[in-house]
Amino acid sequence: MTDISPVLDHLDRSIGESLERLFGLLAIPSISTDPAFAAEVRRAADWLAEDLRSIGFEASVRDTTGHPMVVAHHPGEGPHVLFYGHYDVQPVDPLPLWENDPFRPEIKEIAPGRKVITGRGASDDKGQLMTFIEACRAYKAVHGKLPCRISILLEGEEESGSSSLKPFLEENASELKADFALVCDTSMWDAETPAICVGLRGLVGEEVTVKAANRDLHSGSYGGAAANPIRILAKVLADLHDENGRVTIPGFYEGVEETPPEVLKSWEALGRSAEMLLGPIGLAHPAGEKGRSVLELVWARPTAEVNGIHGGYTGEGFKTVIPAEASAKVSFRLVHKQDPDKIRDAFRAFVRERIPADCSVEFAPHGGSPAIQLSYDSPLVKTAQAALSQEWPKPAVTTAMGGSIPVVGDFQKLLGMESLLVGFGLADDRIHSPNEKYELSSFHKGQRSWARILAALADEGR
Amino acid sequence: MTDISPVLDHLDRSIGESLERLFGLLAIPSISTDPAFAAEVRRAADWLAEDLRSIGFEASVRDTTGHPMVVAHHPGEGPHVLFYGHYDVQPVDPLPLWENDPFRPEIKEIAPGRKVITGRGASDDKGQLMTFIEACRAYKAVHGKLPCRISILLEGEEESGSSSLKPFLEENASELKADFALVCDTSMWDAETPAICVGLRGLVGEEVTVKAANRDLHSGSYGGAAANPIRILAKVLADLHDENGRVTIPGFYEGVEETPPEVLKSWEALGRSAEMLLGPIGLAHPAGEKGRSVLELVWARPTAEVNGIHGGYTGEGFKTVIPAEASAKVSFRLVHKQDPDKIRDAFRAFVRERIPADCSVEFAPHGGSPAIQLSYDSPLVKTAQAALSQEWPKPAVTTAMGGSIPVVGDFQKLLGMESLLVGFGLADDRIHSPNEKYELSSFHKGQRSWARILAALADEGR
Numbered sequence: 021m022t023d024i025s026p027v028l029d030h031l032d033r034s035i036g037e038s039l040e041r042l043f044g045l046l047a048i049p050s051i052s053t054d055p056a057f058a059a060e061v062r063r064a065a066d067w068l069a070e071d072l073r074s075i076g077f078e079a080s081v082r083d084t085t086g087h088p089m090v091v092a093h094h095p096g097e098g099p100h101v102l103f104y105g106h107y108d109v110q111p112v113d114p115l116p117l118w119e120n121d122p123f124r125p126e127i128k129e130i131a132p133g134r135k136v137i138t139g140r141g142a143s144d145d146k147g148q149l150m151t152f153i154e155a156c157r158a159y160k161a162v163h164g165k166l167p168c169r170i171s172i173l174l175e176g177e178e179e180s181g182s183s184s185l186k187p188f189l190e191e192n193a194s195e196l197k198a199d200f201a202l203v204c205d206t207s208m209w210d211a212e213t214p215a216i217c218v219g220l221r222g223l224v225g226e227e228v229t230v231k232a233a234n235r236d237l238h239s240g241s242y243g244g245a246a247a248n249p250i251r252i253l254a255k256v257l258a259d260l261h262d263e264n265g266r267v268t269i270p271g272f273y274e275g276v277e278e279t280p281p282e283v284l285k286s287w288e289a290l291g292r293s294a295e296m297l298l299g300p301i302g303l304a305h306p307a308g309e310k311g312r313s314v315l316e317l318v319w320a321r322p323t324a325e326v327n328g329i330h331g332g333y334t335g336e337g338f339k340t341v342i343p344a345e346a347s348a349k350v351s352f353r354l355v356h357k358q359d360p361d362k363i364r365d366a367f368r369a370f371v372r373e374r375i376p377a378d379c380s381v382e383f384a385p386h387g388g389s390p391a392i393q394l395s396y397d398s399p400l401v402k403t404a405q406a407a408l409s410q411e412w413p414k415p416a417v418t419t420a421m422g423g424s425i426p427v428v429g430d431f432q433k434l435l436g437m438e439s440l441l442v443g444f445g446l447a448d449d450r451i452h453s454p455n456e457k458y459e460l461s462s463f464h465k466g467q468r469s470w471a472r473i474l475a476a477l478a479d480e481g482r
Numbered sequence: 483m484t485d486i487s488p489v490l491d492h493l494d495r496s497i498g499e500s501l502e503r504l505f506g507l508l509a510i511p512s513i514s515t516d517p518a519f520a521a522e523v524r525r526a527a528d529w530l531a532e533d534l535r536s537i538g539f540e541a542s543v544r545d546t547t548g549h550p551m552v553v554a555h556h557p558g559e560g561p562h563v564l565f566y567g568h569y570d571v572q573p574v575d576p577l578p579l580w581e582n583d584p585f586r587p588e589i590k591e592i593a594p595g596r597k598v599i600t601g602r603g604a605s606d607d608k609g610q611l612m613t614f615i616e617a618c619r620a621y622k623a624v625h626g627k628l629p630c631r632i633s634i635l636l637e638g639e640e641e642s643g644s645s646s647l648k649p650f651l652e653e654n655a656s657e658l659k660a661d662f663a664l665v666c667d668t669s670m671w672d673a674e675t676p677a678i679c680v681g682l683r684g685l686v687g688e689e690v691t692v693k694a695a696n697r698d699l700h701s702g703s704y705g706g707a708a709a710n711p712i713r714i715l716a717k718v719l720a721d722l723h724d725e726n727g728r729v730t731i732p733g734f735y736e737g738v739e740e741t742p743p744e745v746l747k748s749w750e751a752l753g754r755s756a757e758m759l760l761g762p763i764g765l766a767h768p769a770g771e772k773g774r775s776v777l778e779l780v781w782a783r784p785t786a787e788v789n790g791i792h793g794g795y796t797g798e799g800f801k802t803v804i805p806a807e808a809s810a811k812v813s814f815r816l817v818h819k820q821d822p823d824k825i826r827d828a829f830r831a832f833v834r835e836r837i838p839a840d841c842s843v844e845f846a847p848h849g850g851s852p853a854i855q856l857s858y859d860s861p862l863v864k865t866a867q868a869a870l871s872q873e874w875p876k877p878a879v880t881t882a883m884g885g886s887i888p889v890v891g892d893f894q895k896l897l898g899m900e901s902l903l904v905g906f907g908l909a910d911d912r913i914h915s916p917n918e919k920y921e922l923s924s925f926h927k928g929q930r931s932w933a934r935i936l937a938a939l940a941d942e943g944r
Contacts, residue, residue: 221702223702223802225800225802227800232764232765233763233764233765234763234764235763235764237763238884238885239785239787239789239813239815239884239885240683240685240815240883240884240885240886241780241883241884241885242763242780242884243780243785243787243815243884244769244770244771244779244780244783244784244785244815244884245756245759245760245768245769245770245776245779245780246760246763246765246769247765247767247769248769248787248788250719250788250789250790250791250810251719251720251722251723251787251788253716254715254716254717254719254720254788254791255716255719255720257712257713257716257717257720258713258716258717258719258720258721259720260713261713294707297707298707298708298840301695301696301697301699301704301708302694302695302696302697302840303694303695303708303709303840304839304840305709305838305839305840306707307706307707307708307709307710307838308706308707309706314707317706317707318703318704318705318706318707321706322706323701323705323706325701325705325710325713325802325804326710326712326713326716326793326794327701327712327794327795327800327801327802327803327804327805328712328793328794328795328796328801328803328805329712329716329791329792329793329794329796329808330791330792330796331788331790331791332788332789332790332791332811333789333790333811334790334791334792334809334811337848338687338689338789338811338813338848338849339789339790339811340685340687340787340789340813340885341789341790342787342789343789343790346791347796348712349794349795349796349800349801351701351705351800351802353701353702353705353706376767376769377766377767378760378764378765378766378767386799386800387800421702421703422700422701422702422703422704422705422706423700423702423703423802424702
């Protein structure tokens with residue numbers, strides 16, 4: 021067994037220095053979406069490569085067609101892990117809403133005994149990625165080596181579309197492929213309960229355009245005789261769900277698995293009621309499949325949603341037009357083994373069946389990615405869960421996410437590598453908003469958590 | 483019996499002079515919607531008042547909050563009729579598409595023996611209103627008097643919303659009230675068949691906004707748990723019709739009458755197939771209530787149509803949002819005795835019933851007017867039908883219109899006066915478009931038609 025007590029002690033003693041380093045990184049305005057900050061993005065990459073070298077990593081800043089990637093390697097025994105984080109940040113506007121300069125981080129005591137680190141990127145994702153680097157640094161300082169063989173990939177385009185990520189992974193697949201990835205860009209369940217995200221829903225997007233007459237018509241002259249594409253589209257969209265909230269597309273639930281009863285029970289134990297999830301957004305009633313909890317609906321059930329619809333006259337006042345066409349953006353969240361291509365085909369067939377003889381329909385695809393689902397009782401998850409549970413007041417829970425983290429799918433697809441998603445953000449960190457913060461406890465206990473996880477992985481891998 | 487042969491002869495002989503007068507009026511760019519042409523609109527009003535005075539009318543140009551009205555009176559025996567037309571015209575853009583200057587009218591022979599008058603307003607409505615004035619002029623020239631007591635109301639805002647019309651009718655009700663109105667702003671059935679329009683559908687407009695969450699939501703985080711207002715709206719709109727195309731709102735068909743079999747037969751005899759009506763707009767299949775002809779659907783059946791819909795993200799690409807709200811503009815075409823207020827209330831109740839507990843709906847009314855329906859066998863219609871049938875190659879038919887002509891409703895509501903709708907436009911007159919034209923035969927035989935109708939009305943009224 022790896023003795024981690026001296027590593028944890030070292031992390032406790034050096035919290036001041038680790039904060040100084042984080043502040044140095046947070047002070048760099050690495051806003052990736054704004055070309056005016058391109059040099060700052062590169063400066064952050066250089067800063068990280070230099071810091072990793074100081075720990076003993078072989079680190080380099082690699083050019084892409086966009087912002088650079090930081091790649092670092094450190095030898096070690098046991099499993100080979102690839103850590104992923106991103107060093108770019110969101111823009112800061114509206115600036116007047118910030119209580120402090122977003123790039124002059126501070127420590128603030130926001131309640132007795134509760135301190136937070138303020139600044140853009142404090143939580144998303146600079147504070148999070150530094151928890152891992154600090155854990156590595158402490159290991160080296162105490163033991164002179166790392167508990168595993170560790171590679172690190174830090175992206176500079178996560179907040180601006182990750183356009184270079186896929187090509188970079190493809191071109192450097194053999195260098196980056198590890199036994200599994202550690203991704204630190206998610207949240208805890210609450211301030212006392214760490215979480216491992218084991219499921220991410222997939223996504224299929226489709227734009228549907230229904231066309232009828234060859235031009236817009238006057239509803240007086242033609243109403244009652246001419247097909248109205250808005251009505252046809254509305255009927256198609258209304259048909260997508262039955263009265264129990266289930267999606268009616270034939271074959272839609274192929275590959276959807278029932279969540280194991282013990283997992284459902286653990287989610288129930290989290291005590292997140294429909295009121296708690298929906299209350300803050302002004303709702304009260306779960307709107308999906310009947311008889312399932314809100315967490316199951318969002319984490320483990322597929323959906324069909326209309327994200328946008330447009331047709332006819334939508335300006336001020338009224339225009340009695342029967343439009344020539346109407347369109348909708350429809351997306352499906354996928355779970356488990358649902359196949360994006362099959363879902364897309366089934367949806368298109370479903371729509372075509374409902375288009376009257378003298379109308380037509382056109383489709384435009386918008387992305388398609390399968391769900392990511394780790395087994396709830398995989399050894400990787402169990403190991404991390406046990407390690408996290410030693411650090412925090414409450415045992416670690418396994419959760420899922422209703423959305424997707426594209427890099428996880430890319431790791432799976434391009435590098436054949438599963439990811440372990442562990443992060444220490446909190447729901448109120450205001451990422452992407454003014455006054456972003458990261459709990460000091462997240463930063464400190466996050467470092468300790470990674471130290472424990474790395475040790476446990478090393479022990480498992482032996 | 484009034485002897486109209488000399489009047490008709492006079493009209494034939496003076497066609498050159500009447501064309502010169504029409505060209506004078508057409509040369510005035512009385513575009514009512516563009517404030518830059520306000521003085522020209524007034525010039526057209528002055529021109530008409532002066533011309534009417536030359537015939538012996540007591541004519542005046544009356545100021546309104548918008549463009550002026552021309553009001554003229556001429557004493558006479560028999561029934562008192564109010565003639566309505568409008569002297570303002572549509573804008574001319576896109577100007578490059580005009581083959582001739584829109585305000586330099588010309589006579590063109592577009593096929594052997596077929597001459598047309600070109601220019602903005604030639605058909606809509608200057609050419610049409612002058613057919614009536616020329617008929618009056620000829621009567622005076624031949625008989626020294628008019629066959630009826632005639633008032634004339636010429637509007638200058640018909641193409642720009644008629645905002646002054648209602649207040650003007652209200653303020654001058656006793657002056658303008660006649661036994662019935664003659665409205666010359668409609669079309670013939672075809673070049674050989676005159677038409678009397680006996681039905682105009684009414685209109686109720688409603689904007690519906692469905693609201694769910696208090697902000698736009700990420701469809702990953704909330705999809706499956708949160709209500710989607712686009713889906714709710716789509717369901718409401720899809721529910722509006724049953725599989726036979728009938729509107730499902732309770733009470734919707736209250737006041738709708740079945741069209742008499744002999745009228746349906748006369749419409750069938752017009753030979754306008756679904757293919758003929760729908761083919762030019764790229765359609766083939768009547769989309770309304772099953773088992774009814776396209777003419778019946780458009781002329782004598784009520785409708786529910788969606789004229790516009792909007793919700794969520796509708797720009798380029800995709801945004802996986804569940805929007806906070808979605809809205810649609812819905813309108814109903816009414817027939818016979820359907821009550822606009824009842825329809826509006828019934829629709830709102832229908833929608834409210836379908837809004838889930840934690841969502842809300844808001845309505846904004848947009849106009850409401852009942853249908854106008856003359857009895858198919860009213861003496862007024864029969865008289866005009868007989869008179870027109872003497873003039874044209876084929877007997878006059880009674881038709882209806884799917885749209886509405888607001889002034890007809892205003893005459894009915896504010897002055898308690900029915901209207902006889904007779905016009906000589908053709909479907910291909912390109913009103914509101916470049917290269918507007920009016921058939922020379924419409925202008926000439928239109929004058930003769932009014933002479934016959936006035937004589938017949940005088941004979942009936944005796």
